[in-house]
Amino acid sequence: MSKVHPEIGARLSALIEAQPVFFVGTARLASDGHVNVSPKGGAGTLVVLDPHSVAYLDVTGSGSETIAHLRENGRIVIMLCAFTGPANIVRLHGVGRVVLPGDVEFAALAARSPADRGARAVIVVEVDRVSDSCGFQVPLLEHVGDRDLLTQWSGRKTDAELAAYRATRNAVSIDGLPALDQRTGSSEAIL
Numbered sequence: 001m002s003k004v005h006p007e008i009g010a011r012l013s014a015l016i017e018a019q020p021v022f023f024v025g026t027a028r029l030a031s032d033g034h035v036n037v038s039p040k041g042g043a044g045t046l047v048v049l050d051p052h053s054v055a056y057l058d059v060t061g062s063g064s065e066t067i068a069h070l071r072e073n074g075r076i077v078i079m080l081c082a083f084t085g086p087a088n089i090v091r092l093h094g095v096g097r098v099v100l101p102g103d104v105e106f107a108a109l110a111a112r113s114p115a116d117r118g119a120r121a122v123i124v125v126e127v128d129r130v131s132d133s134c135g136f137q138v139p140l141l142e143h144v145g146d147r148d149l150l151t152q153w154s155g156r157k158t159d160a161e162l163a164a165y166r167a168t169r170n171a172v173s174i175d176g177l178p179a180l181d182q183r184t185g186s187s188e189a190i191l
Helices: 010-018 065-072 106-110 149-155 159-169
Strands: 003-005 021-027 035-041 046-050 053-059 075-081 089-099 119-133
Touching: 010 046, 010 089, 021 065, 035 065, 053 089, 065 075, 065 089, 065 119, 075 119, 106 119
Parallel strands: none
Antiparallel strands: 003 119, 021 035, 021 075, 046 053, 053 119, 075 089, 089 119
């Protein structure tokens, strides 16, 4: 049975920040658009800012669904599963926003996560519903370490190469919603 909490308390905060992987769900408003669920990970990537907000470092990847969906409507859910210790699933529903490298608060927010040259944004979520449930069906898994393949990949790219990749691969969502600037591949807002 799910329990709704008034805020992210100390127990849930510790559980959230201890998880090596979490899942982000977003969707566009159009009924014929795609729903997107993205796995995210890396120790320290997701941080609790206060009892009603969290943030995570968004790195250059194969798509830009979350950014595009948040720019369109802001709806987001983050789900975490405890794969070790007591069984638990946590869901954080809320309104997300994209903080870009040129934004005033980007440096302070990005500094709360491990440095990553591929960082293209920080996603901040104002959480309006905090819930957890039993997680009895979630398997016990052993975390043997974080993969550093994406960090290595972005580390081999110049700034110009990262911009070009973002311009060709992260400019629009799979449904054609704008995400990152097509002309430069930068994280500048294009709305």
